[in-house]
Amino acid sequence: MTFLDDISHPDTMRVAIDLVIFNIINNELCVLVVKRAENPYKGSRCLPGGFVKNNETVEQTADRVLYKETHIVCTHIKHLGVFSDPQRDPRWRTIGVGFYTVIYESSLVPAPGINQQDALFIPIIQIPKLAFDHDIIQKHAYTKLQHDIETTDFVKHFLPKYFTLNQLKTYCEILMSRTFEKRNFMKYVHQRFQIKRTSRKEQYVKHRPAYLYKFVV
Amino acid sequence: MTFLDDISHPDTMRVAIDLVIFNIINNELCVLVVKRAENPYKGSRCLPGGFVKNNETVEQTADRVLYKETHIVCTHIKHLGVFSDPQRDPRWRTIGVGFYTVIYESSLVPAPGINQQDALFIPIIQIPKLAFDHDIIQKHAYTKLQHDIETTDFVKHFLPKYFTLNQLKTYCEILMSRTFEKRNFMKYVHQRFQIKRTSRKEQYVKHRPAYLYKFVV
C-alpha cells in the first residue's frame, strides 16, 4: 500500500462502524442511543455500531447495522470520520469509522427483538455521557449535519414526501438554530431547494390550509 | 463496540493511510506521486502511504509518512475518507484512510534516501493511472480541496508568509478554476480572509511594487 513499507508484516486490528442516527421528534432534534448489553460499559448508553466483516465495505457494515437497529433501509448514510485513539476500546485495538444518517419521524419502526427501553431517540440536548469515545463521535456528527443542512438539501430526509412550507421552515429553524422571516423564507427556499408545489393542501386544520410541496429529486 | 455484537471474535485487518499532497509549482496544481518499489504494481505510480501501527492513531501515521516522504512537519493534514473495497489490496484485506494536505512550493525538500525520480510532483491534469484505488482517492481529495478553498482560508497553505494580493488572486484562480476581476477581488479578499497589509513591498520588479500581505492567523 506504500512506497516503502515500514515492515513486511503490518499490524492487524479490528475495524468498527458507529452510527449517529438523527430524527426530529416533536420538533426536537434527537439521536438514537442504545444500551450496552455486555461489558465493557455494560448498561451504559452508546451509539449503535458493529464490526466490519472481512468481505464487506464499511458502508455495507453501516447499512447492515442500521437495518438491524431500526429495520430501515437508508440511501443517505454519510461518512463522518475515523476515530483511532489506540485506547478507545479497552478490549482490542479498534479503528472506528463514524457515519451519520437521518430518518423521517414516522418511519421509525422498532426493530423486532430489541427492547424499546434499550434503543431510544433522545433529544440532542439531553444526551447522557456515552460509552467509549461516542460523545466525540456524536458531536462530530452534529457539526457535519449542521454543515450539510447549510449547504445541501439534506433537510429533506427529515420530512415526509409531502410537506408545507411552514413545516420546512420549522425544520430548517430547528436544524440551523435560527429563525427565518416568513416572506424571505418563501423566496429563499425556492432558489435553495428543488421543490415543487403540488395541487394538494393540508387537511384538518382550523385555518386556511397550506399547499403541500415535494422535493423534485 | 456495539449493542449486539454479531460475533464474539470480529475479523481483523490491516489499516493503511494514503496521502494526497498538493502543491502549486509554476502556477500549476500538482500532486506528489511515488513509484512502487515492490509488487504488487511494482514500478507503477501511486500515492505515498503506509500502514497504521498498533500504537498510533491514523493521524500520527499520516504525519509519519509525510515526514518520511517530504521531511515536512505539517499542521494541516486533513481527513478525506475511508476506502474499504475488500479487493482494493490484492495482498491482504486493507482498510484505506485517505488524507490530504498542502505544502508551500519552496518548502519542498527532497527527503534523503529517496530517489528524485521516485517521488515527483505531477500536474494534476497529467497524473497517470495510479496503482490500487489511488485514482479514486486522488479525485476525492481534489474535490475536498476545492470545497475547502471555496469555504475556508485553506489557500494560505499554498502561499509564503508574505505575499502580494496578486499572488493570492492567481492562486485562488488556479484552485477555483475561475478568474476574478481585480477591483472586486480586492474587496472580496478582505471580507473573506483575515489578512493584513504589512509595510513591506515586493522587490526587484520593473513596475510599481505591491504591498506584501500576511494572514493574521
Place this chain on the structure above:
DNA sequence: GGAATAGTGTCTTTAAGACATTATCCA
C-alpha cells in the same frame, strides 16, 4: 365577523460584478 395561518408587495440594505480612473514604480 373574528381568529388564525397562508401567501404577496415592496422598500431597504448588503454583497457581487463591470468598468473606468488615478497612483507609483522603473528605465
Place this chain on the structure above:
DNA sequence: TGGATAATGTCTTAAAGACACTATTCC
C-alpha cells in the same frame, strides 16, 4: 516621458432582510 502594474471610485445588478398588507379557511 512611457510602460507596466498597483490601487481606488463608482455605477449596476442581485440577493438578503424588514415589515406591512391581502387571502382563505373554520368557527
